[in-house]
Amino acid sequence: MRARLSWIGAIPHVVITLLMIVVIVDMLVGVFLRYVMTWISARFDLPSIRFFWVEEVGEWSLAWLTFIGAALGVRRGIHFSVQLVIDQFPPALRRAVLVGQCLLIVTFGSLVAWFGWLVADLNSQSFSPALVLNLWWLYLSSVVGGVLMAVYGLIALGDVLRGRGHWGGAAGVAG
Numbered sequence: 001m002r003a004r005l006s007w008i009g010a011i012p013h014v015v016i017t018l019l020m021i022v023v024i025v026d027m028l029v030g031v032f033l034r035y036v037m038t039w040i041s042a043r044f045d046l047p048s049i050r051f052f053w054v055e056e057v058g059e060w061s062l063a064w065l066t067f068i069g070a071a072l073g074v075r076r077g078i079h080f081s082v083q084l085v086i087d088q089f090p091p092a093l094r095r096a097v098l099v100g101q102c103l104l105i106v107t108f109g110s111l112v113a114w115f116g117w118l119v120a121d122l123n124s125q126s127f128s129p130a131l132v133l134n135l136w137w138l139y140l141s142s143v144v145g146g147v148l149m150a151v152y153g154l155i156a157l158g159d160v161l162r163g164r165g166h167w168g169g170a171a172g173v174a175g
Contacts, residue, residue: 012068012148019068023061030054053130060128060138067112067145074105075152095160102157109149116142 033051041048073079086094120139127134 012072016065016068016072019061019065023058023065026054026057026061030058050130056128056130056133060133060141063138064141064144067141068148071109071145071148071152074109074149075155077156079105095163098160099157102153102160105153106150106157109146109151109153111146113143113146113150116140116146 030051033049033054037049037051040046070079086097089097116139120136120143123139124134124136128138
């Protein structure tokens with residue numbers, strides 16, 4: 001069963017990769033349109049090209065990249081800890097700190113998702129000016145990121161409670 005569902009864990013990584021490609025292409029297109037096509041339009045007295053959509057694509061991609069990327073950072077255990085200090089704690093204290101850390105992450109992710117949903121709902125009747133896309137989709141990025149943070153925090157909490165190594169580090173939790 002676990003092997004069949006392992007592809008689910010790859011979805012955020014695939015989405016981040018695709019968003020990075022979109023951002024790179026979007027920036028290249030934006031530079032081309034702004035500096036090359038604007039010059040050609042002005043030089044040959046042609047109608048100007050509207051490229052305001054490029055900025056919106058970048059903003060939307062950045063929002064989704066930020067929230068999903070933050071969640072992936074939680075999954076990898078690279079947030080909220082100073083390993084140099086935590087590794088010096090006795091095993092029981094280290095475990096308590098890591099449990100508290102995981103609970104804070106779950107709480108934070110849940111709050112981000114909850115308030116993100118409220119903001120998405122509030123803006124569900126608004127549309128972006130250039131792409132004319134419903135802003136609900138933009139603010140949904142915080143909901144997805146918050147839920148992923150909470151889920152990854154719970155997974156990390158389970159790892160810490162089972163003594164499966166030091167979440168985000170190399171040392172063991174159980175002494």
